[in-house]
Amino acid sequence: MTPRSRGLTMTALAAPALVLMVVVNAYPVVYAASQSLRDGNLLDPGDFVGLQNFTEILSDPLFWRAVRFTLLFTVSGVLGSWAIGYALALAFKQPFRGRGVLKVAFLLPWVVPVVVTSMSWNWLVATAESPLPRLFAAIGLPDVLFLADPTMAVAIVCVFKVWISFPFMFLMMSAAMEGIDPSVYEASTVDGAGRWATLTRMTLPLTAKSTYISWVLMSMFTINDFPTVFLLTGGGPVDATTSLVVLAYRTVFQSFQPGYGVGVAFIMTAALVAISLALFRSIRKVD
Amino acid sequence: MPMHHSVLSRRNLLAGGAALAITPLASCGSSGASSGTDDLVMWDMVWGTGAAYTKTAQKIAGEYTPAEGHRGVTYQSIPWANWYQTFTSAVASGTGPSVSTGASFQPFFFMEQGSVVPADGAVALLEKEGKADFLPGLLDAMKTDKGYAGIPWGLDLRVLWYRESMLEDVGASVPTTWDEYVQVGKKLKAAGKIGFGLAAGSSTTDAQHSIFALLINNGGGLFTEDGEPDATNDANVEALEFVLEMVAEGIIDPRAASYTADNLDSDWASGRIAMGFGQTGLDKQMKDPVSADLKVMSPLASTSGSKGTIYYINAIMLYADTPDQASSDAFAAWWATRTDTFWTENVMIDLPVTQRLASSEMITSNPNLVTAIKEWQPIGKTLGAKAPAAFGALNSVDGGKAAASFVQQVVQGKTAPKAMLQTLQTELEKLV
Numbered sequence: 001m002t003p004r005s006r007g008l009t010m011t012a013l014a015a016p017a018l019v020l021m022v023v024v025n026a027y028p029v030v031y032a033a034s035q036s037l038r039d040g041n042l043l044d045p046g047d048f049v050g051l052q053n054f055t056e057i058l059s060d061p062l063f064w065r066a067v068r069f070t071l072l073f074t075v076s077g078v079l080g081s082w083a084i085g086y087a088l089a090l091a092f093k094q095p096f097r098g099r100g101v102l103k104v105a106f107l108l109p110w111v112v113p114v115v116v117t118s119m120s121w122n123w124l125v126a127t128a129e130s131p132l133p134r135l136f137a138a139i140g141l142p143d144v145l146f147l148a149d150p151t152m153a154v155a156i157v158c159v160f161k162v163w164i165s166f167p168f169m170f171l172m173m174s175a176a177m178e179g180i181d182p183s184v185y186e187a188s189t190v191d192g193a194g195r196w197a198t199l200t201r202m203t204l205p206l207t208a209k210s211t212y213i214s215w216v217l218m219s220m221f222t223i224n225d226f227p228t229v230f231l232l233t234g235g236g237p238v239d240a241t242t243s244l245v246v247l248a249y250r251t252v253f254q255s256f257q258p259g260y261g262v263g264v265a266f267i268m269t270a271a272l273v274a275i276s277l278a279l280f281r282s283i284r285k286v287d
Numbered sequence: 288m289p290m291h292h293s294v295l296s297r298r299n300l301l302a303g304g305a306a307l308a309i310t311p312l313a314s315c316g317s318s319g320a321s322s323g324t325d326d327l328v329m330w331d332m333v334w335g336t337g338a339a340y341t342k343t344a345q346k347i348a349g350e351y352t353p354a355e356g357h358r359g360v361t362y363q364s365i366p367w368a369n370w371y372q373t374f375t376s377a378v379a380s381g382t383g384p385s386v387s388t389g390a391s392f393q394p395f396f397f398m399e400q401g402s403v404v405p406a407d408g409a410v411a412l413l414e415k416e417g418k419a420d421f422l423p424g425l426l427d428a429m430k431t432d433k434g435y436a437g438i439p440w441g442l443d444l445r446v447l448w449y450r451e452s453m454l455e456d457v458g459a460s461v462p463t464t465w466d467e468y469v470q471v472g473k474k475l476k477a478a479g480k481i482g483f484g485l486a487a488g489s490s491t492t493d494a495q496h497s498i499f500a501l502l503i504n505n506g507g508g509l510f511t512e513d514g515e516p517d518a519t520n521d522a523n524v525e526a527l528e529f530v531l532e533m534v535a536e537g538i539i540d541p542r543a544a545s546y547t548a549d550n551l552d553s554d555w556a557s558g559r560i561a562m563g564f565g566q567t568g569l570d571k572q573m574k575d576p577v578s579a580d581l582k583v584m585s586p587l588a589s590t591s592g593s594k595g596t597i598y599y600i601n602a603i604m605l606y607a608d609t610p611d612q613a614s615s616d617a618f619a620a621w622w623a624t625r626t627d628t629f630w631t632e633n634v635m636i637d638l639p640v641t642q643r644l645a646s647s648e649m650i651t652s653n654p655n656l657v658t659a660i661k662e663w664q665p666i667g668k669t670l671g672a673k674a675p676a677a678f679g680a681l682n683s684v685d686g687g688k689a690a691a692s693f694v695q696q697v698v699q700g701k702t703a704p705k706a707m708l709q710t711l712q713t714e715l716e717k718l719v
Contacts, residue, residue: 126546129553
């Protein structure tokens with residue numbers, strides 16, 4: 001078989017899968033793009049309105065509130081889960097009794113479905129009869145509206161995100177630390193480096209690439225994270241915890257305005273691509 | 288060496304495929320008299336008691352015998368989760384039902400889009416049989432310029448409930464006016480109880496129904512007689528002042544801003560809530576002794592002296608995409624009469640919509656239902672109040688993000704009524 005005919009055969013074999021991928025991915029994107037430029041509903045595409053949906057979105061205070069919350073949610077979710085995951089990975093570097101069991105226990109928040117964990121957290125804090133408010137009352141602390149006060153609700157959602165995400169970071173960072181050659185640490189010990197110097201001069205730089213990759217992944221997970229927010233607060237109270245993806249969902253499926261909602265989703269996607277590119281550039285610098 | 292036949296033969300594969308195709312339709316039933324690809328398709332939501340309701344509905348559908356020349360019917364039970372996506376995608380792709388039940392404002396919206404046709408033919412059949420004996424105002428509330436958007440068959444009416452023993456414990460009489468309600472609420476608050484229970488979280492419409500009921504109670508509403516947004520009218524401002532007084536006095540739980548329906552049920556069940564709006568079947572959802580202690584109070588006179596509440600009419604709707612319109616009319620009328628069974632077999636939570644059921648012993652023996660039907664139903668209006676009938680845009684208002692944020696803001700009690708209503712007005716203008 002000549003190289004040319006071999007190439008043609010391979011192209012022919014790959015073509016059905018390629019065509020399927022293009023159709024499956026491209027059609028919804030093109031259809032959604034068309035919807036974002038119209039003023040219809042899910043039954044009727046409506047009239048072409050150009051960029052009107054986008055100008056409305058960009059002048060809507062609720063959109064900018066959702067942007068601010070999404071940023072806070074993402075930054076706190078990524079950095080908070082990374083800090084805890086990194087600390088745990090360090091702690092679990094040395095063998096100790098019960099290490100395996102504890103490791104599995106720490107993975108549970110990531111493994112258990114978010115619908116279960118969100119209901120558990122709601123049960124913990126939502127009503128006056130919930131365990132946490134009762135504990136606060138029992139020890140004489142002031143009554144805290146964990147989910148009903150906008151500031152507290154934002155804090156709870158962010159803490160919840162850190163809680164369900166740190167096991168992923170724990171796994172990523174554990175794997176990165178396993179990959180460091182032990183002789184590097186032996187050399188640093190010989191040179192008289194203390195624990196802090198070893199961490200900041202050896203471990204952190206040597207795991208930087210994995211850190212950036214995990215940040216990129218977790219940023220994508222968090223910006224696109226619908227269930228964590230929606231199941232715990234539904235985006236409330238008074239839109240305090242409405243992220244961009246929740247805003248898009250509520251606009252399309254609760255207020256039945258697909259043009260606006262899909263527009264939000266497109267803006268979100270553009271932002272996500274920009275953030276990912278910036279972080280990938282950071283990874284290249286590490287190389 | 289003998290050749291073994293492949294386990295996955297072509298016949299096995301086809302049989303497996305057929306089994307897979309049939310599995311999701313396990314909850315479907317077809318009328319015995321006629322079944323085939325040209326049957327009507329009936330989509331029925333999971334109402335009332337859930338599985339028990341669906342079982343009864345499947346049995347009823349199986350009893351349908353079409354008249355000569357009419358089609359049979361295939362029944363399918365449809366879950367509420369993502370109902371809007373389910374219906375719109377099916378209707379848009381031409382795979383929707385011929386007849387269905389559904390959300391309150393669904394027939395109005397779908398009719399405006401041309402997907403649902405007027406139910407006048409089916410209503411005429413009911414009238415011919417003497418079965419169009421609807422409770423006051425219900426059929427009129429379905430009337431549009433094109434005809435009836437659907438046939439009423441169930442009524443989600445919001446009434447005020449109270450725990451009899453709790454009012455006795457604090458030495459309070461059942462309130463009859465808003466002023467008295469606040470006084471009773473203060474006594475309950477002093478006893479550590481909630482005087483106006485509601486759930487305003489984004490995943491439930493409970494607080495929207497309760498607060499909109501109070502707007503109507505005071506002669507207000509979100510719309511003009513012509514269906515134009517009118518949230519900022521004086522009656523609404525006055526009603527919100529009443530709600531904010533309850534917030535300030537602690538009669539409304541500030542936690543309610545994030546409450547889910549489950550949180551609310553849990554507070555009713557634990558005895559934390561003593562009064563509040565609920566569906567007419569609230570007592571059925573509770574266990575004794577709470578259930579037996581729950582009573583429906585008479586409608587309250589508002590600040591302006593008026594009375595009123597909100598209701599949601601569940602209707603049977605007929606679709607344009609049907610194998611035969613006359614068959615759809617005949618089946619829809621037949622189904623409307625057979626829905627009586629849901630109440631006689633006690634699988635519904637909402638109220639019945641006909642005089643014949645309202646006067647039956649099953650209803651008249653229940654004092655709570657008697658109060659609901661005699662005193663609350665006649666003063667009920669739709670979310671479209673003050674418009675005489677509902678309309679399609681209400682589909683986006685009911686449960687939409689604008690209404691959810693509005694009631695959460697009300698429960699927080701930090702914003703002036705006029706400002707909250709102005710924000711709602713702006714959002715309504717975008718939706719309508």
